[in-house]
Amino acid sequence: MRKISDTITRLAAFRAGQGFQINGQGRDRLSDLGDFGSNPGALRARIYVPDDLPEAAPLVVVLHGCTQTAAGYDHGSGWSQLADQESFALLFPEQQRANNANLCFNWFVPSDTKRNGGEALSIRQMIETMVLAHGLDRGRIFITGLSAGGAMTSAMLACYPEIFEGGAIIASLPYGSAKTVPEAFDRMRGHGMPSERQLQKALRDASPHQGPWPSISVWHGSADQTVASSNADAIVGQWRAVHGLDHGLDARSTRSEMVDGHSRRVWRNAQGQELIEEYRIAGMGHGTPLGTAGDAALGVGGPFMLDVGISSTWHIARFWGIAKPCVKRDAKIKPAKANNEALAPGFARAFSMPKAGVPNVPHSAKRANIPPSQKPSSAAGIRKVIEDAMRSAGLMH
Structure with missing residues (x-):
């Protein structure tokens, strides 16, 4: 058992911002969503x-790290730059100091990382409000x-x-890996x-899905001294099972390649669809990998x-x-020993890219039995549609 003195030392470091610490504000391109429900978190x-923004556009939810704001992470990562280029909406949930002194999402607190409770439910309510208010595609969230x-991302997924x-x-951890602050530091x-079996069970038990x-x-990053890179392996192992990729040859990556000088492994199903990918960034410490020059340049280093x-x-x-x-992409394919068959050109893309002119029928909307998106002309009308839909989905009472 870990000594209490060690735990106290770790807590002091955590409160000093030496854990998940990310600095920098940058210019603020974001606006407030306003009222989005009961907001229990x-x-x-x-x-x-x-x-x-076109009708039925995608939605990307972006979660910042400790000591950082939503605007600061957007400025560094370049998500709003890409949204302008590719026409999708962005949602940035932002932690408040009253919840966590270091502005960390409480990924290690069970009441905040359960379905229909705490911070997880607040983020779910934000998503529903965005979909209804802007007519977004439920099948591309x-x-x-x-x-x-990233750990709260694991929880939401x-x-x-x-x-x-x-x-x-x-640069984060699998769902269900920690339930207390001392456990969080140990897992980091x-x-x-x-x-792996316990993590897979935690994932399956988190929802009825x-x-x-x-x-x-x-x-x-291979040189991450804040969150051990073994956590990346644990995340992959947690998700392989639900995708049916946890037995025999299916448990191995089905393709490996070098992308912009860094290792990428891919796990595909029998139809060739890429279900899991893992990038290991050589020599990188703790943070978000950026490329601020070249054809895919986005964001600002810091x-x-x-x-x-x-x-x-x-x-x-x-x-x-x-x-x-992009026109140029330095990706040299190196098939893994488990499977030397290469996909036909464009085969994987057919699974991930929506076909032009074909509406995306969202399977999630059918399962949740949520009414289709509407865009009323008045603010009161928008709020009523949002509240009715959220009640229908069990997100509001």
Whole structure:
């Protein structure tokens, strides 16, 4: 058992901002969402909606790390830049100091990381409000986060898998790995991680959902001294089972390649659809990988926003099928030993990119039995539609 003195030392470091610490504000391109429901987690909602956003546009939910604001993370990562280019809406849940002194999402507090409770429910209510207010596509909702925000991303994907088409977890941990602050510090250092079977059970038990499941993108620096890179392996192992990729050859990556000089592994199903990807960024410490030059340049480098020559923002959006390919991409394919068969050109893209002119029928909307999006002309009308839909979905009483 860990000594109480060690735990106190870790808590002091945590309160001093030495845990999930990300600094920098940058210019604020975001606006407030306003009222979005009962908000049991007492979070703030910031949004970015490009001018002339088309009907049925995608939604990306972005979660910041400790000591950082939504605007600061947007400035560093470049998500609103990409939203302007590719026409999708952004939602930035923002932690409040009254909830956590270091502005960390409470990913290690069970009451905040359960379905229909705490901070997780607040984020779910924000998503529903955005979909209804802006006529967004329920079949193309995605979520990503860094560090503490990445751990809350894990929680949202586990608690509401029917809502998300895909998720991206950067420099973070699997769902259900910690339930207290001391456990959180241990898991960050790679100590005492639950077994793969236990993590898989935690994922399945988090919701009544039986599939289909979101695609998962995992990013981690090989030199991360804040969150051990073994957590990336744990995340992949947690999600392989629900995707049916946890037995025999299916448990191994089915393709490996170098992308912009960094390792990428991919797990595909029998139909060739890419379900899980993992980027291991060579020599990178704790932070979000950026590429601030070249064809996919996005964001601004700074503390924990690390310019390592690859834009995680762009590559994540590309994996989700909401960003167009660049003309140049340094990706040298190296098939894994488990499967030397290469996909036919464009085969994987057919699964991830929506077909032009074909409406996306959202399976999640059918399962949740939520009325289709509407855009009333008055503010009162918008609020009534939102409240009625949220009651129908069990998100408001």
